[in-house]
Amino acid sequence: MVDSTGYEPPKVWKWEQKNGGTFANINRPIAGATHDKALPVGKHPFQLYSLATPNGVKVTVMLEELLALGIAEAEYDAWLIKIGDGDQFGSGFVEVNPNSKIPALMDHSGDTPVRVFESGAILLHLAEKFGKFLPSDPAKRPEMLSWLFWQMGSAPYLGGGFGHFYAYAPEKFEYAINRFSMEAKRQLDVLDRQLATNSFIAGEEYTIADMAIWSWYGQLVLGRLYNAAEFLDVASYENVMRWAKAIDARPAVQRGRMVNRAFGEPELQLHERHDAADFDTKTQDKMQKPA
Numbered sequence: 001m002v003d004s005t006g007y008e009p010p011k012v013w014k015w016e017q018k019n020g021g022t023f024a025n026i027n028r029p030i031a032g033a034t035h036d037k038a039l040p041v042g043k044h045p046f047q048l049y050s051l052a053t054p055n056g057v058k059v060t061v062m063l064e065e066l067l068a069l070g071i072a073e074a075e076y077d078a079w080l081i082k083i084g085d086g087d088q089f090g091s092g093f094v095e096v097n098p099n100s101k102i103p104a105l106m107d108h109s110g111d112t113p114v115r116v117f118e119s120g121a122i123l124l125h126l127a128e129k130f131g132k133f134l135p136s137d138p139a140k141r142p143e144m145l146s147w148l149f150w151q152m153g154s155a156p157y158l159g160g161g162f163g164h165f166y167a168y169a170p171e172k173f174e175y176a177i178n179r180f181s182m183e184a185k186r187q188l189d190v191l192d193r194q195l196a197t198n199s200f201i202a203g204e205e206y207t208i209a210d211m212a213i214w215s216w217y218g219q220l221v222l223g224r225l226y227n228a229a230e231f232l233d234v235a236s237y238e239n240v241m242r243w244a245k246a247i248d249a250r251p252a253v254q255r256g257r258m259v260n261r262a263f264g265e266p267e268l269q270l271h272e273r274h275d276a277a278d279f280d281t282k283t284q285d286k287m288q289k290p291a
Contacts (some may be wrong), residue, residue: 020170026086032096037090041106042077042274049079049093050103052261054159054225055119056216058104060273061211061256062123062133067276069250071130073109073223078259078273120152123208133208144202147194147209157183167226181232182218188237191217195239210247255279257288 015029041047046063050056066074081102083085088100097104097117105116107125116125127134134241135141139200161180165173191213194201201209219225220245221234228234247253258270270278 011248013086021164022168023084026083026089031094031100032089033091034086034089035091037087037092038108038177039090039092039096040077040079044075044077045073045107045109046076047079047106048076048103048260049081049096049105050260051081051083052257052259052263053102053220054155055101056103056260057219057257058119058212059105059122059126060259061209061215061253062126064252064256064259065211065250066126066130066132069132071132074130076273080262080271081262082262085091104236118152120148120212121168123148123212127208133206133211135202135205135207136237140203140205144207144209147201148212150190151209151212151216154187158187158216158220162228165211165228165230166228184232188217188221188232192237192239195243200243206247209266210243214244214253215249218247222248 017024021027021061039047039049048059048063050059052060060078063074063076081093081104083102087093087100088097088181093104094100096106096115099117101116101117102120103119105122105125107114107116107129109129116122135144157180162177162184164178165180169176191201198204200206201213216225217240220232221229221237221241225236258268259273260271261269262271272278
């Protein structure tokens with residue numbers, strides 16, 4: 001791979017709409033709505049507007065885990081936001097998340113509906129609301145929060161950095177791929193060292209930190225992101241792999257992965273979720289699929 005040479009940054013950067021890349025059609029340097037479109041509202045307390053990217057999966061896993069505990073108050077409607085079509089720039093979505101990124105949540109469980117955006121904020125909101133998937137020992141809460149925010153700060157280097165330049169950029173740039181491959185592997189090493197002496201990320205309890213980190217790094221080592229498992233030698237991170245497989249085996253995680261999924265194997269796609277029964281046909285299809 002050879003870098004392009006001779007580029008000199010201009011004194012004032014200007015947006016070139018035809019800049020190439022997988023997501024060039026939706027990237028722009030301004031915020032706000034591009035069109036009027038109201039969001040649908042279902043019958044449940046929580047209305048989720050999302051897509052099954054790693055950030056979206058965090059929240060659907062959390063909601064399914066809460067329901068698996070028998071918390072009926074966590075029932076939700078999940079509406080598909082097709083980011084490739086620009087659904088996130090509709091006026092209704094922008095009202096819920098002015099940053100126009102999935103996932104976005106409306107909580108109608110109280111007297112006044114409240115919006116929650118940013119996946120980490122949604123996880124923390126739900127965990128505190130129901131008192132679940134937080135450390136039972138208050139002294140361990142800062143450790144869990146530290147790892148939750150580690151994920152929020154680190155994943156952009158994995159997705160927007162490594163993932164973009166390795167899988168999505170219109171050209172392969174050696175410097176960029178080397179730079180972000182190094183950082184992705186450093187982050188995996190951070191996790192591998194932590195998991196060498198802990199069953200879960202923040203200790204011996206499964207928490208929202210695991211849900212957040214697994215959705216990115218767990219799925220990476222399981223070969224589901226960027227077709228990069230071999231390139232990054234993910235098998236060498238044995239502790240991360242052990243942890244990733246353990247979480248992947250949880251039924252609620254398997255259901256959460258399916259919600260708002262509009263790509264990949266058809267039997268793993270559940271575009272919208274409005275009731276637990278919505279999984280029935282998909283689960284049967286999955287079980288009948290040859291190994």
